[in-house]
Amino acid sequence: MKWSQTLIPTLKESPSEAEIDSHKLMIRAGLIRRITSGAYAYLPLGTRVLNKVITIVREEMNRAGAVEVFLPALQPLYLLEESGRLAVFGDDLITFEDRHGKTTALGPTHEEIITDIVRNEMNSYRQFPITLYQIQTKFRDETRPRFGVLRSKEFIMKDAYSFDVDYDGLNKSYKSMYDAYCRIFDRCGLDYIVVEADSGAMGGDVSHEFMVPSPVGEDILIRCLKCSYSANRERAETAPIPQENPITLQTMKEVHTPNKHTIQEVSDFLKVDPRQMVKTMIYISGGQPVAVLLRGDHEVNETKLTKVLGQETVALADHNTIEHVTGAHVGFAGPVGLKIKIIADQAVSILRNFVTGANKSDTHLLNVNPERDFKIDQIANIRYVTRGDKCPKCNHELDVSQGIEVGHVFKLGTKYSDALKARFLDANGKGKSLIMGCYGIGVNRIIASLIERSHDENGIIWPLSITPYQVIIIPVNVNDINSMKMANSIYEDLTNNEGIDVLLDDRDQRPGVKFKDADLIGIPIKIIIGKKFTETKELEIKLRKSGEIFPTPPEEVKSRLKNLFEMLSKP
């Protein structure tokens, strides 16, 4: 492609709408433009990258034996009702009313659609296993789109769905997708780690997230740097905190804490470390209030709490309920004397002589101890892991960092096949529910997270595999006839005979402008036709990443490129 014949609107300055590097660079390099909040247009350069990523995804899905389909973005509500997910998605679902007054949704994901097709079209065990996938735009009304294409209302997803007749089969299908994901992210040049995850709204038991480590990532991942343990924040476990050496139980006593509601306020007021305090949160579970005890510096993990309580959802009690249950204003709840079920986090169960609310306004209790002063009904692990916690596998200190979720695989089991009655006849002629898995990749996120990890002060640095163009030819002076002849001849040769993606910067611009733009859009290899060429007939081949320059006579360009391609393809 010749630069003058396409659209690559590069910008010198960062647009004010962008905060993070990848977002700024995607706009400055002319890959995308925002159309409205959470929706982006891909310009020619961005589209080329998108297509390269999609090609890799498609190749690896096909290699893994998955079969491509293309499902509608329009979804009827009745299927979402059937699976019970209409309520789960809630306001995240984008819906509209058509001219007949019928409400239709724009698909946020496609478990229901694919399950509907399979239940209608497939019914014998002989037809399974099968994994179907598609690459398509998804719609979610995110409360707050941000970071450019990292969180948008409209995004491209590769979603795959496996159907098996038994769990053995599911494990195989899952492994096959998991391995394909590794190959996809490897080929895209991404550094990633795989963590155990909670399945959230998708349902099911086992799931893994593919994360690209990045400080701008919205997900928190917990890792043991010694053994291989890794999980996301919702899922992560921690080794139990050991009981300290026997401590003499002190006498419990009341202390006046006027208007001190929060852990921080009470901690400052009483000069007590939050780690020596216990907060009591009143939750509503199955219609009943329940007290949840956590150490002062810990945060409740509602995902875990929900599971411990055996509920679909739990929620914090409202102020009225809290005051009714505790007999005190909000901020002074404590376990002593409470008449409701008490669940304590493990870290609380080993604390002694702690400070907590007295169930009496403006009052806290010192030297409270379980067993002696109140009874814990259940000890559980219901908090988020924090820095300082130990690995549940090897007891080494856990690392807490951030990451961008680029892929997620789930073992769904029969959640959707049960709900939608997707069944098959086994060899004995008995009807059974299909065993499902689902597997998603955020295609746009691959691009943004790659840039986030691979750029410098001059711009993007693409890997050879997904760069919009592999080579950019820069004739320094387009008015020099010999230079342009050479540029055109190399361009034609590489494009037509070698199948290389070449961009020819034929603009009549100053060399500085062309070099800066080439760096900004991140093309891995530059072929520069300039001063050296007019003097010695030599070209210069320069690498974007290292800045290395290889003087090369025209007849050796192809062999040189071949070597460089090989070199750049190595991880």
Place this chain on the structure above:
RNA sequence: CGGGGUGUAGCGCAGCUUGGCUAGCGCGCUUGAAUGGGGUUCAAGAGGUCGUGGGUUCAAAUCCCGCCACCCCGACCA
């Protein structure tokens, strides 16, 4: 949804506090010339209902009210 902020040429911004002439600056764009290895220089241009509707006033980019859009923090979210 709560809190904060912004909206002036394609992009980045100044002007607004304290209302007043023809609304500025940098980049980009057009034309011409010089230049030709890291965003070069000179000259001449084009481009604006100052987000939008209303109000106050002799007079509104500027003050007041409504609305819209966008961004940030939080809540929320495969």
